[in-house]
Amino acid sequence: MNGWVAAGTTFLASGLEFVEAATIVLAVGYTAGWRVALSATAWAIGALIVITGVLGPALLYWVPIDALKIAIGIFLTLFGYTWLRKAIWRYAGRKAMRDEAATFDKEVAEMRAQRDxxxxxxxxxxxxxxxxxxxxxxxxxxxxxxxxxxxxxxxxGALAAGAIVAGTAVLLRHPFSRVPENAMGFIVGIMLLSFGTFWSGEGLGLHWWAAEGTLAWIVGFYLAAAFVLIGALRRPVRA
Amino acid sequence: MKKIYKFIAGNSRVTPPGIALAIGLAVALQPRLGWWSAPLYLGVLLLTLAASTLEPVQ
Incomplete structure (x- = not known):
């Protein structure tokens, strides 16, 4: 697999998740103070480093590679379905487009309603x-x-996205309303689903017809299916 | 438990059974896997995607 594809996928996925996290941290910062927001962020990042540091090596050491590929494939496929179907619903007009400014306002209102x-x-x-x-x-x-x-x-890819989002949040101190989150979510959904399908299939002993090149075919099939589904689910415009 | 299910499967009732069906077919057909098994596997997962978009919007 091309390293750039892995980096690009984790960059987009992480960027989206970090944008959502930044919206929450900014809302807490404005209402409960920056000390509270930043210390909570630091504790959460510490917990994540411990989880990644323990879970990653443990998986590689203890689990046989074929079983690992199936498990990884299942996780990525499930995540991919969740991301992609939300994107399909949004592009078909069935779900509201994600709006970080509105999420920020909602978080601030919830914070202000709390006593402590x-x-x-x-x-x-x-x-x-x-x-x-x-x-x-x-x-x-x-x-x-x-x-x-x-x-x-x-x-x-994930660290680069984290650095860009954190840097921009510090500079702007405003929710990221101009990030094309819905398009990014669509691409991430396609990529996670494609990698998940490919790796779980490999783990199960399926013979992909073009070896590693089949990944591009799988991406193409999911893209085509997504566009067909968006068209089919789109609500007719009333005259 | 509900939160873990939401985190992993996005509260979908279709995607976990769809994946289980695809994997179950691949395992059941294990000694006789041929050129058609990979397209069949992908086909089941594509149908699962289509079915999951028909679930109530969350």
């Missing part, structure tokens, strides 16, 4: 960063475990 803003804010920011980061950690671990030598590419 500091404690609630810490819990909100910690949970937000941990949950959004956990999916990134699982994606990076699975990409690294499925192919030797992919860890640096996958982790590099």
């Amino acid at each position: 803003a500091a404690r609630f804010g810490f819990a909100t920011a910690f949970n937000g960063v941990l949950l959004e980061g956990l999916e990134v950690a699982v994606i990076v671990i699975t990409f690294s475990a499925a192919r030797a030598g992919t860890f640096l590419w996958a982790a590099g």
Whole structure:
């Protein structure tokens, strides 16, 4: 697998998750104070580093490679379905497009309604960063475990996205309303689903018709299916 | 438990059984896997995607 494909996929997936986490941290920062928001973020990042550091090597050491590919494939396929069907619903007009400004306003309103803003804010920011980061950690671990030598590419993509989102959040101190989240979610959904299908199939002993090149075919099939489904699910426009 | 299910499967009732069906078919056909088994596997997963988009929007 091309390292750039792994890095690009983790970059987009991580970028989206980090944008969502940044919205929560910014809302907590504005309402409960930056000390609360940043300390909760630091604790969550620490927890994520421990989880990734323990889970990654343990998986590689204890689980046989074919079983690992099937497990990885199942996880990526499930994540891919979740991302892609949401994107399909959004492009078909069945689900509202994600709006970080509206999410930010909702989080701020929830925070202001709390009596103990500091404690609630810490819990909100910690949970937000941990949950959004956990999916990134699982994606990076699975990409690294499925192919030797992919860890640096996958982790590099995620770290680059984290650095860009964190840097921009510090500079702007405003929710990211201009990030094309829906298009990014669509691409990530296609890629996770394709890698998940390919690796689980390999683990099961299926013979992909074009070896590694089959991945491009699988991407094409899922893309075509997604466009057909968007067209089929689109609500007719009333005159 | 509900939160873990939401995290892993996005609360879908279709995608976990769809994946289980695809894997179950591949395992059941194990000694006789041929050129058609990979397209069959992909086909089941594509149908699962289509079915999952018919679930109530979450």
